[in-house]
Amino acid sequence: NAKTNVQLNLMKKVFAHSDSINSISINDNLNLVATSANDEYVNLYILPTFENFRTIKVQEKKTGNNEQEEVLVANNVFLSSSPLPCISFFINSRGIFKSFTINGDYIGKNKESDGT
Numbered sequence: 001n002a003k004t005n006v007q008l009n010l011m012k013k014v015f016a017h018s019d020s021i022n023s024i025s026i027n028d029n030l031n032l033v034a035t036s037a038n039d040e041y042v043n044l045y046i047l048p049t050f051e052n053f054r055t056i057k058v059q060e061k062k063t064g065n066n067e068q069e070e071v072l073v074a075n076n077v078f079l080s081s082s083p084l085p086c087i088s089f090f091i092n093s094r095g096i097f098k099s100f101t102i103n104g105d106y107i108g109k110n111k112e113s114d115g116t
Contacts, residue, residue: 012050016043023089027079030102034087036074042089044079044102054104058091074098 017037025034031047044054058072074089079102086107088099095112 011048014045014050014052016045016052016055017041022073022075023077025077025079025087027081029081030079030085032079032102034077034079036077036089038073040071040073042074042077042087044087054102056087056100056104058089058098 019039021037023036033045036042040058042056075092076090078088085102098109099107
């Protein structure tokens with residue numbers, strides 16, 4: 001078992017989230033990088049420039065008539081190039097998996113089964 005040292009170089013600093021990033025997905029076929037953060041946003045960037053391509057807000061849900069809106073966080077983000085170029089993310093607090101086209105059009109959501 002030979003140990004391999006890998007040198008990572010900073011390509012570019014991107015300041016697009018207001019809270020810590022919790023997931024990154026890279027898709028070489030689409031030349032895109034997706035990030036999700038604790039700030040309720042999912043961002044898409046064009047490679048290799050890291051220009052912001054699209055921002056998707058994770059929808060807020062009202063918890064009651066006079067209560068504050070709950071901030072929903074996308075915990076895992078995925079980019080897919082086939083069969084449809086899309087971005088998907090999972091919201092742990094709700095057990096919901098949502099998908100959008102890379103152009104930002106809503107595709108749909110699936111709720112995690114409760115096992116019944």
